[in-house]
Amino acid sequence: MSEAHITVRTSTGEYLIRLDVRYTESDEWVLIRGNTALIGITDYAQKKLRSIVNVELPAIGKYVKKGESVAVIESVKAVADVYSPLSGRILEVNNELLTHPEYINEDPYGKGWIIKLEISDVNEINDLLSHEKYIEKIRSSE
Amino acid sequence: MLRTPLEGIERAHGANLGLFAGWLTALDFGDPISECRATRSSATLFDVSHMGRLEVDGNKSFELLDKLITKDLSTLNPGEMSGPALILNENGGIKDDIMVYMVNDNKWLIVCNAVNRVKDINWLLEWRDRLGFTNGDVSVKDLTTDSVLIAVQGPKSLELLESIGIKDACKISLLNFMQNIRVGELSIYLISRSGWTGEEVRSYGFELWTDVLNGVKLYESLIKAGAKPAGLIARDILRIEMGYVLYGNDIDEAVSPIEARYWMALSRGKDECVGCDRVWSKYVGGVNRLRYGLKLKKGVKHILRRGYKILAGDEVVGEVTSGSYSPTIERSIGMAYIKVDHAYIGFNLDVDIRGNRYEVKITDFPFI
Secondary structure, three states: OOOOEEEEEOOOOEEEEEOOOEEOOOOEEEEEEOOEEEEEEOHHHHHHHOOEEEEEOOOOOOEEOOOOEEEEEEEOOOEEEEEOOOOEEEEEEOOHHHHOOOHHHHOOOOOOOOEEEEEOOHHHHHHOEOHHHHHHHHHHOO | OEEOOOHHHHHHOOOEEEEEOOEEEEEEOOOHHHHHHHHHHOOEEEEOOOOEEEEEEOOOHHHHHHHHEOOOHHHOOOOEEEEEEEEEOOOOOEEEEEEEEEEEOOEEEEEEOHHHHHHHHHHHHHHHHHOOOOOOOOEEEEOHHHEEEEEEEOOOHHHHHHHOOOHHHHHOOOOEEEEEEEEOOEEEEEEEOOOOOOHHHHOOEEEEEEEHHHHHHHHHHHHHOOOEEEOHHHHHHHHHHHOOOOEOOOEOOOOOOOOOOOHHHOOOOOOOOOOHHHHHHHHHHOOOEEEEEEEEOOOOOOOOOOOOEEEEOOEEEEEEEEEEEEOOOOEEEEEEEEEHHHOOOOOEEEEEEOOEEEEEEEEOOOOO
């Protein structure tokens, strides 16, 4: 991981926070580059799910609305929906996860990315959380 | 919220903590699947300090326990354990599944489920009164929060205990225990050959009970000797591989031990205890549902979750109570209560996983 990260410690464990991305209340991260958004789940989310055994991905080209479920992650512990942080069209999905779902556990901000979107409403970006706000969110949910 | 006394040392070894039965405790150390594999191939440490530990003391202690527990305790000798045993309600439903340790005629220990600890104590005290016994005849002491319980499980567990100086560990046979062991600086209250991972069946499991101060030192020295720490999620997977029931998931007050096929927790012929008569009349009269194992096909990576319906055609014939991925057989496994007229061992039924149907094989236990 070459990007800058910090570690946040709470009563349940230690969680990596990537500094150059935005976050959602539902524990997704979003890396915005021009009009595209790379999306995954946070280190906090993967640690709550633990060993991930299965990932269901959406079809490329599909339009999704902000807040809509775009992927399903199954771990030994639970089933979780991944909610799209933004509205847009699916440009790419991380097919590697179909054979290596554990990438999300091993590197949630890197090779564990889930989908790439073409952003349809840039105004929605303002609703995403900064890393400071996301840290507050983690701390308050413990 | 209660916290495991080993919290600090577990954090230092990378634990992810979470709540289980009202306790903040180590749920995993990064990867529950590899913790399972390490248990099956080597040896791991489980902090099970959340489990209830009670001492029942006094000249009426046997009479009280004999009245409330399904196992025949009269055949035990000092230093022996009952194996899984049940406390039943008056309808024959399961109040708890426990382990009873005989220290001597007048002193017994109970290890019970964390979620039932207070309920069990109240039940023991209620029945003490109902039987006309006094506090002097029999007392019930809760030792849980002043002590730790560490399970060492896996084929290298004996070697591991010997390597930290517990030379007598080899003398303890399955479901037996030794007390007041001194090892150098360490003092251990009780060591038993037991567990809940399946390793104990092969005599590859020990449980060590001691006070908090010694517990922290013991944990550290076992890690130094090569044991890998493991969490409660791995323990859950291991017990599902064995077909063991988890209280609150697979058994509760509305479930009969006959339906759960919990034969190992019953003593045939003991019908004098509270609820026992109801169990044995059900045994003779028959039940409508039974607990069986479930196996998804190889490659189907969904996890069987509590509440998923088992289908025969369009009819719901059962419901999943526990499930996980088994790293040992590399399949998704689980357990369900299934209507007896559809409990076709070896055949497939369907399971509804969020609106999609998958074939699931009905099996017996254990899975491994």
